[in-house]
Amino acid sequence: MARQLFVKEVVSFIVPVLNEEKNIKDTIDTIENNVPYEKLDYEIIIVDGGSIDRTVEIAKSFTEDNKKIKIYSCGGVKGFGHAYKIGVSMSQGDYIILIPGDNEVAGEAIQDILNEVGTADIIIPYFVNQNIRSLFRRCISRTFVWILNMISGVKLHYYNGTVLYRSKVLKGYNIRTSGFAYQAESLINLIKAGFTYKEVATKIQQRSSGKTKIFSFSNITSVMGFLISVYCQQISGKLFKKTNYFSKTNDFRKNGLSEISVPDEINYIAVFLTFNCNLKCGYCINNYEKGILKKGNISGEQWVRGLNRLKLRHNLPVTLQGGEPTLHKDFYYIIENLKPEIEIDILTNLQFDADKFISKVHPGRINRDSKFHSIRASYHPSMMDIDETIVKVSKLQEAGFNICLSSVAHPDSKAEIAEAVEKSKRAGITFFQKDLLGFYNGQLYGSYKYPEAVMCQTKKNVRCRTDELLIDPRGIIHRCTRDVYIDANPIGYLLDPDFKVEYKYRYCPNFGYCNPCDIKLKTNRFLQKGHTAVDIDFIE
Known part of the structure; x- marks a missing residue:
């Protein structure tokens, strides 16, 4: 809340x-x-x-x-x-x-x-x-x-x-x-x-x-x-020792929480700080599940306590996203107080004050050693001016931030995106185009390992295993993107002292009504193509 x-x-x-x-x-x-x-x-x-x-x-x-x-x-x-x-x-x-x-x-x-x-x-x-x-x-x-x-x-x-x-x-x-x-x-x-x-x-x-x-x-x-x-x-004289309970600390152990080891198979950690967004794009994947999005966010202090429990390998960052993550009232507190071992990526629509961002965030904190850009900014032609966007991205680049632009390859925005690609190239900004996912005007867009998973025609009983850790704005952990957006089938809570991350297959009766993000073909952290977040074991 x-x-x-x-x-x-x-x-x-x-x-x-x-x-x-x-x-x-x-x-x-x-x-x-x-x-x-x-x-x-x-x-x-x-x-x-x-x-x-x-x-x-x-x-x-x-x-x-x-x-x-x-x-x-x-x-x-x-x-x-x-x-x-x-x-x-x-x-x-x-x-x-x-x-x-x-x-x-x-x-x-x-x-x-x-x-x-x-x-x-x-x-x-x-x-x-x-x-x-x-x-x-x-x-x-x-x-x-x-x-x-x-x-x-x-x-x-x-x-x-x-x-x-x-x-x-x-x-x-x-x-x-x-x-x-x-x-x-x-x-x-x-x-x-x-x-x-x-x-x-x-x-x-x-x-x-x-x-x-x-x-x-x-x-x-x-x-x-x-x-x-x-x-x-x-x-034995070991009971009831005086304790300084008010010592200010972000050490998860002093808040009664144990360390969480994240299995090597986990490829991505999505931290949905908030589902709030200052843009209203008609094709937004957040609205794929008929707009059924939960309200309420845990505080920055709770995010820090929970995320600081994670024991992560090098180059497995927590990705702050949303909605628009900078809309969380404690956004800068979270970045400042996450332990140094945790690498941070940000998915953003850039609708924030760039000067404030530069003054509050050191570029070294959001700049891991990877072929991926640590700040991935989305450009939305119907909502944003490309010239203003390029000025803001250039300012962040000059301040030392590793940032790129991307846009959904929507058929109604081909001309605008082509213009954005050309202007970005001239400004020395990397620009990626991402597939439109799901149906538009009766046509299925996107490349999928299991195309029948998104057809919304019949359901099958399957077993699913995800290599992503998906944490919604309330700290609830879900098994797939579909479940995040419709608030279904939670598998844990970030602040539960006994929570463990498990890389395993789980029963699912909803194959056929999957969110496209879960089964789209993409590139993994090793830049290998043909990867999909959710693997399916067909039991019928």
Whole structure:
């Protein structure tokens, strides 16, 4: 979500769900009906743990009309704590609070907690009407609290509630537990580190449908393991060391993220900073999927944390693109803060202030040792003046940037493109012509390894393998260009601590309706012709 949607301080509601089709709507309504809008705004981040009912479908219906609601349904969620960590990494608010998707947290409780915003670093609710829960659950809860208070030295009424944190406090701590004890771990360590906290008495309500999943085998074993770990570390003197959580750093390790090794087979890394564009070209490939483009971008700080995790070989750059990448509000921050080992390419339409670009970006930062130009600028005859474009490109060249021009070989623009090629040649600017892709006036344009893949006539079940890492503006990773543009079949999230890049075949039922970018013939990084981004294994 673009942070500029908000003008007040923002609370990020993290909502883990698992088969909550009968509760998710009420949960969202409860949140939205109890935010004190006179002083706060909100975003809701729903993290699905692998629901097999209609939970995700219902949740997505809310995202269509409300851009303050996001959903993560990429799979691979390994417990309640892991879901929470994913939600935290996606959040952009000033405060973070957990609200389970079972609608057990009453609106009154949300109000009680949010009324205390700003009074301490951590607001910790405890419930005064626990009697509405079963005797067994009350006994387990009290025992858990007693044990933790005894071995940690922290004295709290409750450890597993809907705790509210200042975002910078929580994000400065690396939550290790992926199971149900994640909240207790965070509270104990942050309180021991000296952050202020305040307990608030409030009430819960009965969930309207379904049963609690708290007593699953995985949750029980996770909690037991956590208690043993706390005890062992306490007696060894290794627990609760004071930490400088506010040290400014772009080191991904200090943000709780592990390094991501990118397989040698990966040929291209597309970083869609934003889908926003300041041009409206009728043939734009971004509109190939009927213009179904997602809104909302992660922040520059999130891009830096995520991309700095990547372990890349020489001459495998991250390519900043869009839309128009320079429209991202943190564009220059991203370039400045990516670690030096990461090489950068840029795809742009040049609709930016060239003098500002030159003043903020050193040419050595965007100038890798390659036969490819590091800045590839697109010329659009119906939207741009070629003389003005050449002046801007020449200025960037003189400043030391390795830049070229290109244009789509559209049949309606032959004369304009021929003129652009000739003028560029006279100015000493390299100019490439790219194939028009897809159908135009009933004719299929482009060269493809699998022409039937773009005919949009019949679907086949196949297995696909891509050699591209495709990251959309929200940090969601997709298996192909088609899925990027229609927001389908995500395979991971850049800020997921456990995400790994895998070069493997994946099942796909949509062969025949592919995006032309995925199966067009092109040149790979070794300048070998006949390459295609997606390889198809036909299983029918």
